[in-house]
Amino acid sequence: DVKVTQSSRYLVKRTGEKVFLECVQDMDHENMFWYRQDPGLGLRLIYFSYDVKMKEKGDIPEGYSVSREKKERFSLILESASTNQTSMYLCASTAYSEAFFGQGTRLTVV
């Protein structure tokens, strides 16, 4: 019954590495989102996409980029990982009256 799948649950990367976080949804939703969640700061929107090849910056896009080549897949890219990008990353997809989250990727940058 999985609806939104993130490629990794836990990830450890080195500073300066290029990191790809993948998110796939099987509900044919048009809208997909990437958030990061940090203690005391809640969920913060990084990027979102409302259609294939469309993307919009969220509240904290610096240091990130995204790719949406297919409707079901929304990728978050850390061009050059830094320690301040250590966080929990959550992907979500929505339609008019429903929203689902992936299980989260806990990324540690060392």
Next chain:
Amino acid sequence: RKEVEQDPGPFNVPEGATVAFNCTYSNSASQSFFWYRQDCRKEPKLLMSVYSSGNEDGRFTAQLNRASQYISLLIRDSKLSDSATYLCVVLLPNAGNMLTFGGGTRLMVKP
């Protein structure tokens, strides 16, 4: 002003207590409202949608007040397993079904 605001808590209550959380939203065009529950180190999961007429699911009751732009969640007969963070989520259909989150309210139910 944040678009969706919640009291972060924590709310510390004894087992069996009734506890209520409120969430205010600023965009009057908001149309869909949800309460999500998030356990430590897990992803948020849908607890219940919030309908204009209010809805109840067992010990949980959600209400929507459009005039005052807030939603509420009432938990009766609290259980230890209710300890979690409760997120208020608002969907804006005129902005690509944008999800807007409150910061979450932390509930701790004590024996």
